[in-house]
Amino acid sequence: YDVYYRCVPGLTFEMCQSGQFTELVERRFADAIKHLEARGASAITGDCDFMMAFQVLARKIASKPIFMSSMVQCPIIAASLDPDDDILILTANSESLKPQKEILLTSCGFDVSKERFHIHGCEDVPGFEAVSLGQKVDVEKVQPGILQLVKGIIKEKPEIRAILLECTELPPYADALRYHTGLPVWDAITAADFYVTAFRDEPRFGQQDWQREWDGQQEAYELGDHLTKDEQALLVNKAQKNLGKKVEALSKGQQIEQIQKKVRRQQAPILGVIRLDYNYPPAPGDVDFPGTYNYDVLFRVVPGFTFAMAQSGQLSEDVEQEFIDAVKWLEMRGVAGITGDCGFMMAFQPLASSIASVPVFMSSMMQSPMISVAFDKYDKVLILTANDESLKPQKETLLRQCGFNVDDQCFMIVGCQNVPGFNAVAEGRKVDVEYVTPGIVYLVKQHLKKHPSVRGILLECTELPPYADALRDETGLPVFDAITNADFFISARMDNPRFGFNQWQLGWDGIQDTYEFGSNLSFKRASKLLS
Numbered sequence: 001y002d003v004y005y006r007c008v009p010g011l012t013f014e015m016c017q018s019g020q021f022t023e024l025v026e027r028r029f030a031d032a033i034k035h036l037e038a039r040g041a042s043a044i045t046g047d048c049d050f051m052m053a054f055q056v057l058a059r060k061i062a063s064k065p066i067f068m069s070s071m072v073q074c075p076i077i078a079a080s081l082d083p084d085d086d087i088l089i090l091t092a093n094s095e096s097l098k099p100q101k102e103i104l105l106t107s108c109g110f111d112v113s114k115e116r117f118h119i120h121g122c123e124d125v126p127g128f129e130a131v132s133l134g135q136k137v138d139v140e141k142v143q144p145g146i147l148q149l150v151k152g153i154i155k156e157k158p159e160i161r162a163i164l165l166e167c168t169e170l171p172p173y174a175d176a177l178r179y180h181t182g183l184p185v186w187d188a189i190t191a192a193d194f195y196v197t198a199f200r201d202e203p204r205f206g207q208q209d210w211q212r213e214w215d216g217q218q219e220a221y222e223l224g225d226h227l228t229k230d231e232q233a234l235l236v237n238k239a240q241k242n243l244g245k246k247v248e249a250l251s252k253g254q255q256i257e258q259i260q261k262k263v264r265r266q267q268a269p270i271l272g273v274i275r276l277d278y279n280y281p282p283a284p285g286d287v288d289f290p291g292t293y294n295y296d297v298l299f300r301v302v303p304g305f306t307f308a309m310a311q312s313g314q315l316s317e318d319v320e321q322e323f324i325d326a327v328k329w330l331e332m333r334g335v336a337g338i339t340g341d342c343g344f345m346m347a348f349q350p351l352a353s354s355i356a357s358v359p360v361f362m363s364s365m366m367q368s369p370m371i372s373v374a375f376d377k378y379d380k381v382l383i384l385t386a387n388d389e390s391l392k393p394q395k396e397t398l399l400r401q402c403g404f405n406v407d408d409q410c411f412m413i414v415g416c417q418n419v420p421g422f423n424a425v426a427e428g429r430k431v432d433v434e435y436v437t438p439g440i441v442y443l444v445k446q447h448l449k450k451h452p453s454v455r456g457i458l459l460e461c462t463e464l465p466p467y468a469d470a471l472r473d474e475t476g477l478p479v480f481d482a483i484t485n486a487d488f489f490i491s492a493r494m495d496n497p498r499f500g501f502n503q504w505q506l507g508w509d510g511i512q513d514t515y516e517f518g519s520n521l522s523f524k525r526a527s528k529l530l531s
Helices: 013-018 023-038 049-061 070-079 098-108 129-133 139-156 171-181 188-197 229-233 307-312 317-332 343-355 364-372 388-402 423-427 433-450 465-475 482-491
Strands: 086-091 117-121 160-165 217-219 246-248 270-275 296-301 337-340 380-385 411-415 454-459
Touching: 013 049, 023 049, 049 070, 070 086, 070 160, 070 188, 070 364, 086 139, 117 139, 139 160, 139 171, 160 171, 171 188, 188 482, 270 317, 296 317, 307 343, 317 337, 317 343, 337 343, 337 482, 343 364, 364 380, 364 454, 364 482, 380 433, 388 411, 411 433, 433 454, 433 465, 454 465, 465 482
Parallel strands: 086 117, 086 160, 270 296, 270 337, 380 411, 380 454
Antiparallel strands: 217 246
């Protein structure tokens, strides 16, 4: 997607490291945010993770999502894993998180001081010192050292189940780490993708042709561009002129020549979906519709796991064993992450994550901390559900697993139970998406009129994603749902073709296996199905 840069004159690395602005630089920082928003930026980030110290200030200025550090992903990653699973946080320097710890705690209620987070710096990796010296980094030279460091840490701490790259100069090594460790790796780019995706047209379903397609060209940028001459004169570092006005988005054939010619290519990531014993005709965009995804998906229904049982938050002994077997079966088939086809499954997030070694994200509500941290505390997020009562069974689990308080005033919960045609969801009938869409849009617009401080929308129900594009188009707000949630976790295991280590993963063929309700079950298990 397109990117637009704006430098803040006088905002040096040392100032970011200190976590303190001068009054003049603070004004320029605010001007930069306003300038980016005026230019149409959908979301705003920074090029240095020390900027996390300015996250709270930035949120007060911006109306769009703002995320000054890849560390905003910490809560959602931690919530997807078992509490006994550990997370490796890789930084440029092991001391670099100190200024961010308090900010993370105060701005998103997240404590990275806990024992499960292992913070390691790359300061001793040969060649990586170029980062602190402001020199060009030789990625090919540095990469083996990064891999050796991480492999050594994992050997010492085998309970590590995920990696987060804190430094903005570490993403070039993400693909190599994915390949060599088999673990999900998140970085500044997966964070940016998460927020920008909530504004983008979803080409596989929903409303189409409402957004102009990006031309695939980035404007060449030099330090000081988009500043006035007076502002350029205030720059501490002066730009060196480069030739060329347009830069093509990198393709596979244009990558750094660091590819091993003999690499055992790994399978493209697969999403695993736990299904209720509830057979209904899913619409395109629904979690249960195979064509919804831009990657492979594998379904497994749990016999006896009814909607009423999910709603109660309690499994019978037999169904609990079937649920456990379903999670294990999906893992044995090599899935990269596991989700569910009903938001009420959030009640069983602790059970699923205690069994699985891959990330588990049973509800789109897992995204709530990462959404709220990107906005000011006085801004609101609209949560759209099938029924306003639907979050009550999830309340305790959401609070315990990802620090999300349903009763927090910044979250507005609105049910769709009175939208004409949407009653088909509760009745297990096929939903007429075209007929229902105007009612969904009208409902949301009415609430936005009453509450103009709403800055984002989260669709809780797994049957609501078909309306996401229409809401993006009509409101101009970012819309998150069960699909953006799945995309976020799958991206941490997916080859990024634009940079880094490449050709290590087999491309997905774009064809989903045909799935019929009850497929992937033995005859004995299929005979237990209620639907």
